[in-house]
Amino acid sequence: MDKRKALLLGSYTHPKFHPLQGIDTQISHLLNDMFTVQCTENHKMLRESNLYPYDLCIAYSDLWDEKVSPKQTAGLLSYVSGGGGLIVLHNGVSLANRYELAQLLGARFDGHPPMQPLKFMPAAEGHDIIEGVEAFEMEEEPYRFKLDPFTERQVLLEYEHEGERWPAAWCHTYGIGRVVVLMPGHHEPSFMHEPFRKMIVQGAKWASRYPGKIIQ
Numbered sequence: 001m002d003k004r005k006a007l008l009l010g011s012y013t014h015p016k017f018h019p020l021q022g023i024d025t026q027i028s029h030l031l032n033d034m035f036t037v038q039c040t041e042n043h044k045m046l047r048e049s050n051l052y053p054y055d056l057c058i059a060y061s062d063l064w065d066e067k068v069s070p071k072q073t074a075g076l077l078s079y080v081s082g083g084g085g086l087i088v089l090h091n092g093v094s095l096a097n098r099y100e101l102a103q104l105l106g107a108r109f110d111g112h113p114p115m116q117p118l119k120f121m122p123a124a125e126g127h128d129i130i131e132g133v134e135a136f137e138m139e140e141e142p143y144r145f146k147l148d149p150f151t152e153r154q155v156l157l158e159y160e161h162e163g164e165r166w167p168a169a170w171c172h173t174y175g176i177g178r179v180v181v182l183m184p185g186h187h188e189p190s191f192m193h194e195p196f197r198k199m200i201v202q203g204a205k206w207a208s209r210y211p212g213k214i215i216q
Contacts, residue, residue: 003034003035003036004034004035004036004055004056004208004210005035005036005038005053005054005055005056006031006035006036006037006038006054006055006056006057006058006204006208007037007038007040007045007051007054007056007057007058008020008024008027008028008037008038008039008040008058008060009040009041009043009045009046009057009058009059009060009061009092010023010024010039010041010060010061010062011041011061011062011063012041013041015062016062016064016065017062017064017091018060018062018090018091018185018186018187019062020039020041020060020062022187022188023060023185023187023188023191024037024039026188026191026192027039027058027060027191027200030191030197030200030201031200031201031204034201034204034205034210035055035056035204035208037058038054043061043063043068043069043072044072046068046072046073046075046076046079047071047072047075048074048075048078048079049075050075051075051076051079051084052079054084055084055085055208055210056084056085056086056087056204056207056208057076057079057080057084057085057086057087058086058087058089058092058204059086059087059088059089059092059095060089060090060091060092060185061091061092061094061095062091062094063094063095063097064091064094064097066097067097067098068095068098068101073098073100073101076095076101076104077100077101077104079177080104080174080175080177080178080179081174081175081176081177082175082176082177083175083176083177084177085177085178085179085180085204085206085207085208085209086104086174086177086178086179086180086207087179087180087181087182087200087203087204087207088105088179088180088181088182089182089184089185089200090141090143090182090183090184090185090186090190091185091186093105093107093108093109093143093145093181094109096108096109102148103148103150103151104174104179105148105179105181106147106148106151106153106170106172106179106181107145107146107147107148107151107167107170107181108145108146108148109143109144109145109146110144110145110146111144112141112142112143112144113142113161114141115139115140115141115142115186116139116140116142117137117138117139118137118138118139118140118142118159118160118161119135119136119137119159119160120135120136120137120138120157120158120159120168120184120195121135121157121158121159121160121165122134122135122156122157123155123156123157123158123167124154124155124156127154127156127171128202128205128206129156129169129171129180129199129202129203129206130156130157130169130199130202131202132198133157133195133198133199134195136193136194136195136196138184138190138193138196139189139190140159140183140184140186140190141186142159142161142166143183144166145166145167145183147167151172152172152173153170153171153172154170154171154172155167155169155170156169156170156171156199157169157182157183157199159183167183168182168183168184169181169182169183169199171203171206171207178206178207178208178209179207180203180206180207182196182199182200182203184196
């Protein structure tokens with residue numbers, strides 16, 4: 001069976017906080033059995049004609065002080081709504097600087113307390129993305145989100161901080177495409193944790209409908 005194609009977007013030359021170096025190797029290795037992963041910092045790849053050949057787009061964009069262009073925004077919206085798969089990892093939520101993409105992702109970044117050990121707990125039994133994932137601990141930035149009230153998301157994972165539970169992963173459909181948002185991923189050591197690795201692999205399968213299901 002031919003491998004599918006995935007596009008990984010991030011920042012190599014001028015990342016504000018989260019360089020793609022190292023993360024690209026981890027994700028390419030993780031998904032190697034299913035996908036050929038092309039890694040780039042060129043966000044012009046988000047234009048619809050450029051995205052069309054890919055089965056999955058993975059956003060590790062570190063665009064805190066800038067927005068993608070209207071054409072790139074329209075390209076990603078068209079790609080996902082037309083049946084494409086999107087996974088947003090950690091700082092990839094910076095794409096939500098554009099309100100249209102905040103609706104696509106289902107949330108906007110709302111700051112975070114200092115990096116610290118966090119306990120993560122599954123929040124949706126029986127979903128393919130968290131199958132076999134049990135409660136785990138890892139050091140991570142506790143991202144907080146302003147959730148879009150109109151998004152019909154399914155929260156998959158929560159983390160505990162100061163006696164409260166906060167969403168750490170969710171998924172939803174957008175048009176006939178699928179979106180997965182995973183909060184962890186601050187740096188390369190985050191990708192060494194087996195439960196998180198499992199969620200990335202299973203999230204990629206779910207978002208891209210691997211090995212293939214007919215879209216009704």
